Amino acid sequence: MAKALLVFCRAITWVQLLLLLTMLGVMASLVFTRYVFAYSPPWSEELTRFAMIWLVMLGGAVLALFDDHITLFVFVELMGPRVRAARNILVRLIMIATSGVVAYKGIKFADGMSGVIAWGLNINMTIPTYSVTVGFGLILIFNLILLIDDVAALFGKRAQLVPRQDQVMDGSFRPQDDL
Template sequence: MSSPEHEADIERQVIEELDTLSKVPQLGGVPGRLIGWADRLFIGLAVLALLGIAAAVLLQIAGRLFLPFSPAWTEELSRYLFIYMVALSSGAVIHRNRHVNVELFHHWLGPRGRALYQALVCLLVGAFAAIVLPYAWVYAENGGWQTSPTLKVSMLYIFFSTVVLFALVLVYSAIGFVEGLAALWCKPPAADREPSAWK
């Protein structure tokens, strides 16, 4: 029988083989710790939103089964919580390279190639977020004149999720770009060296 530590090592190795970009080293020191805290904060908020969705859906089911009425606001609340869950987790997903992508050639890249690829992708994604962010703010301001049908909440707060989304994408793309450049110029660990890829 294998130990839990051995199984965790095997699982980590499989994930790294599936996701070659996870081998690009992240920032260390104080900046790395601050980014790690921000990751945990936003993931924690996204988890709270997910728990809120589960509670709202369970309340709706319980209302249909056991109460004489079903609360109408639960469907709307779960939809808004889902939108914020996606927005709040977007930055951490970029930072951990867990977004949807097609890996056609990543496994052929050496350490510097992976770092360069990450820097270029983060630059493009960050540039897109920087272009869209002002329009997301205008879109959110338009919600100030509307209220949600059942919760009677200003739609400004709901539409503001687009600002949160693109702001986090911009910030975390900048972090990924810096990490890619840092990995591009740093000497790789001996285990990661691939002589043909470094030339």
């Protein structure tokens, strides 16, 4: 499982890199055309906006896998391993329920946008709106995997289903990773 997740997270990283380079190229050309030709292509800002939305949703999912969203760690560090595992299980259940609702509603919303066309890019709006469904769907799946690991930790075992974070990214918001 850890190897498959590692490959998947690295693939997401490459997709994010391509989206970021696309945004950089489009915005550079936008600045050039705006100031040299006094013309702004109508699709450029839409493309960068949609790419940013996909970047955020994919990045949020990867951060959820590594349990690395910004959070308050004041009391968590004072908890014992079993209490921390129980707390993590409760948090995972809340995240699973929340992301399940958002992913489900996101499908309905994206399907409702099927008749709407982005005027600049002339694409169907389901493409950018499905980013919410994909992002929260991944958060749901990743929290299910983390839930298995937390249940194992509650009973004093480690499932080790998730790869090490430093194999995918080089930074962390968690204080224990700063040591």
